[in-house]
Amino acid sequence: MSVKTLHIDGKMVTGLAGQTIFSVAWDNGIRIPRLCHVGGLSDVGACRLCLVEIEGQRKLQAACMTPVEEGMVVRTNTERLRAHRKLIIELLFAERNHVCSVCVMNGNCELQDLAAELGVDHVRLRYQFPKLSVDTSHDRFGIDHNRCVLCTRCVRICDEVEGAHTWDVSGRGASSQVITDLGTPWGASDTCTNCGKCVQVCPTGALFEKGKAVSEMKKSRGFLKYIVTARQKGEWVR
Amino acid sequence: MVDVARFFMEFCMDESCGKCIPCRAGTVQMHEILHRITQGEASMEDIDLLEQLAALLKEASLCGLGQTAPNPVLSTLQYFRDEYEAHIREGRCPAGHCRLAGAKEVRR
Numbered sequence: 001m002s003v004k005t006l007h008i009d010g011k012m013v014t015g016l017a018g019q020t021i022f023s024v025a026w027d028n029g030i031r032i033p034r035l036c037h038v039g040g041l042s043d044v045g046a047c048r049l050c051l052v053e054i055e056g057q058r059k060l061q062a063a064c065m066t067p068v069e070e071g072m073v074v075r076t077n078t079e080r081l082r083a084h085r086k087l088i089i090e091l092l093f094a095e096r097n098h099v100c101s102v103c104v105m106n107g108n109c110e111l112q113d114l115a116a117e118l119g120v121d122h123v124r125l126r127y128q129f130p131k132l133s134v135d136t137s138h139d140r141f142g143i144d145h146n147r148c149v150l151c152t153r154c155v156r157i158c159d160e161v162e163g164a165h166t167w168d169v170s171g172r173g174a175s176s177q178v179i180t181d182l183g184t185p186w187g188a189s190d191t192c193t194n195c196g197k198c199v200q201v202c203p204t205g206a207l208f209e210k211g212k213a214v215s216e217m218k219k220s221r222g223f224l225k226y227i228v229t230a231r232q233k234g235e236w237v238r
Numbered sequence: 239m240v241d242v243a244r245f246f247m248e249f250c251m252d253e254s255c256g257k258c259i260p261c262r263a264g265t266v267q268m269h270e271i272l273h274r275i276t277q278g279e280a281s282m283e284d285i286d287l288l289e290q291l292a293a294l295l296k297e298a299s300l301c302g303l304g305q306t307a308p309n310p311v312l313s314t315l316q317y318f319r320d321e322y323e324a325h326i327r328e329g330r331c332p333a334g335h336c337r338l339a340g341a342k343e344v345r346r
Contacts, residue, residue: 046258048300084298095263125287171256172254175256
């Protein structure tokens with residue numbers, strides 16, 4: 001497999017052909033903000049937070065979708081990109097009801113961390129305050145659509161890793177929502193295997209374990225890694 | 239012209255698929271600001287915000303719908319900026335189209 005050499009933020013790095021800019025940057029200690037990308041799952045390039053500037057290209061490219069090429073010069077943290085990322089986070093906060101002070105994920109939330117990292121201390125946009133439902137029909141888990149950022153991590157992990165494809169997106173535009181099966185309550189879903197991967201992969205407090213109070217929910221990446229690699233390593237006996 | 243821009247933004251807002259954030263949430267916010275301008279409830283800062291949102295949608299959206307959604311706003315801002323400012327500063331619609339809250343005495 002051929003090796004590609006490129007510059008990211010002035011640093012000379014190497015990656016394999018077919019690797020994305022995001023993963024090469026990650027391997028070399030360069031953190032690019034992201035919300036929809038999770039290692040091990042397919043990428044959708046939907047959150048637009050990992051947009052980078054590539055020299056010689058007019059358009060911004062999503063780092064998680066763009067394969068590395070020989071001699072590329074990539075910039076991941078310019079003034080323009082920071083302004084865009086900040087506004088994207090503000091859009092997310094204004095879109096639904098992300099009230100950190102009463103959220104189960106307060107303190108452990110990826111959206112909150114990104115806001116802090118990018119310096120979003122207030123939202124200039126008008127809050128939409130949509131009236132969205134909370135589904136707690138499942139025995140162990142719940143979903144609060146008010147906290148959902150529609151990153152579709154749950155949809156992808158359920159389809160690609162668990163193979164159940166319980167989750168999907170219904171509707172369009174601002175009224176789109178993640179649903180279980182064909183819009184049936186989660187507890188009544190025929191396909192859900194109760195594995196809980198979707199809960200662990202959710203970046204915000206949208207998917208949570210029941211019985212967790214404010215700030216008590218913590219998502220475990222270790223659990224996810226185990227789930228993804230255990231079968232290959234033979235740690236799962238079946 | 240502000241209302242024309244608002245009309246096209248409403249169209250893009252309805253047509254957005256919702257996959258990427260700039261288009262899904264950005265068109266909603268741009269429509270909201272344009273609606274406020276036509277109602278005479280906006281401030282001059284809203285024009286700055288509108289321009290920043292337009293740049294974000296143009297450069298960061300995933301597909302052509304989001305990338306072209308701010309075009310009517312950008313071109314009306316370029317050629318009819320005085321109409322936007324008349325709505326905000328004077329509470330007046332030069333085209334006589336918008337029913338502004340502060341314009342009752344003027345229209346009579």
